[in-house]
Amino acid sequence: MAKNTTRPRLSFEVFPPNSKVGVENLTSTLDELRNLDPSFISVTCSNHKLDYEKTTIDLAKYVHDSLKCPTMVHMPAAYVTKTQVARILDELEELNINQVLVLRGDIIDGFAPESDFKYASDLTKFIKQQKPFFEVSGACYPEVHPDSKNRIDDVRHLKEKVDAGCDQLITQLFYDNEQFYRFQEECAIAGINVPILAGIMPIVNRKQALHVVENCSAHLPKKFLAILDKYKDNPVALKEAGIAYAVDQIVDLVTNDVDGVHLYTMNKSDTAKHIYENTASLFNLAPTAELE
Numbered sequence: 001m002a003k004n005t006t007r008p009r010l011s012f013e014v015f016p017p018n019s020k021v022g023v024e025n026l027t028s029t030l031d032e033l034r035n036l037d038p039s040f041i042s043v044t045c046s047n048h049k050l051d052y053e054k055t056t057i058d059l060a061k062y063v064h065d066s067l068k069c070p071t072m073v074h075m076p077a078a079y080v081t082k083t084q085v086a087r088i089l090d091e092l093e094e095l096n097i098n099q100v101l102v103l104r105g106d107i108i109d110g111f112a113p114e115s116d117f118k119y120a121s122d123l124t125k126f127i128k129q130q131k132p133f134f135e136v137s138g139a140c141y142p143e144v145h146p147d148s149k150n151r152i153d154d155v156r157h158l159k160e161k162v163d164a165g166c167d168q169l170i171t172q173l174f175y176d177n178e179q180f181y182r183f184q185e186e187c188a189i190a191g192i193n194v195p196i197l198a199g200i201m202p203i204v205n206r207k208q209a210l211h212v213v214e215n216c217s218a219h220l221p222k223k224f225l226a227i228l229d230k231y232k233d234n235p236v237a238l239k240e241a242g243i244a245y246a247v248d249q250i251v252d253l254v255t256n257d258v259d260g261v262h263l264y265t266m267n268k269s270d271t272a273k274h275i276y277e278n279t280a281s282l283f284n285l286a287p288t289a290e291l292e
């Protein structure tokens, strides 16, 4: 497998909040995240609301214009039409935002919005036809997408997505780096040669751990389950251990030449800051405080 010879990149994901309080919290979170000098901040999209342009695009505008931070916009293929995408792309170009993370979006039973795209690769192709200079990222799954028959099928479709124009991939969160290394090898064998950024989401409470297990098809290794068990009645210790676990994962990934780390921040800056302070020099970023 080709080794990454450039410095790995650190990026963050945030989501559009649902409430006024959430907006206020996110504003200060974003100020803090901006100070950590990420290579970009990505803004998620929600399937449950169809006000994509008011939520995702508006927040992306804020990150780009007010914070002057490179911005990536998530776009859900199964929830948009060609007309809508063409209009949004023009708008993004005018704003100088040219990074898009193309997703199929989760399919919700009984909900069939109007769309011209079935898979993320269909939307990728369309964006590259409309705006060849846009950088398109795609999602990938070290532990296999739940809809896939098997690993081979999943990687085959991933190769089609890259051939459709994906410039880089960002993984679903995972807690066992060996799963990621195996996936990297499978991609290399399949001829997938674009950068793969590792998606890391520190688990800082039990509710979040449950959510990960139920919704993200990521398995929690024994080492992590032991932490959850040991600190089940001590939320402060659990949070610290969860952050330390993420730092350990990142150190190992960077040591093994990962192309980049994409941190799922859950709109919380304190966890991201802790991780940054313990890994900044791995990314050649300035630490926030001088070491003694």
Ligand code: FAD
Pocket (backbone or CB within 6 Å): 043, 044, 045, 046, 047, 074, 076, 102, 103, 104, 105, 106, 107, 118, 119, 120, 121, 139, 140, 145, 146, 147, 148, 153, 154, 155, 157, 158, 161, 170, 171, 172, 173, 199
């Ligand atoms: P696709 O690449 O379209 O793949 C979906 C499934 O279809 C896979 O099983 C794939 O193997 C299969 N497949 C692909 N092409 C074909 C084909 N031609 N024939 C048959 N099968 C095929 N969701 C949101 O709603 N909002 C977000 O902001 C969001 N952000 C995300 C960020 C990251 C980094 C990741 C990893 C996921 C994110 N998701 C988000 C979740 C994502 O939308 C879901 O996981 C969704 O179920 C699949 O999206 P995809 O883009 O991977 O789909």
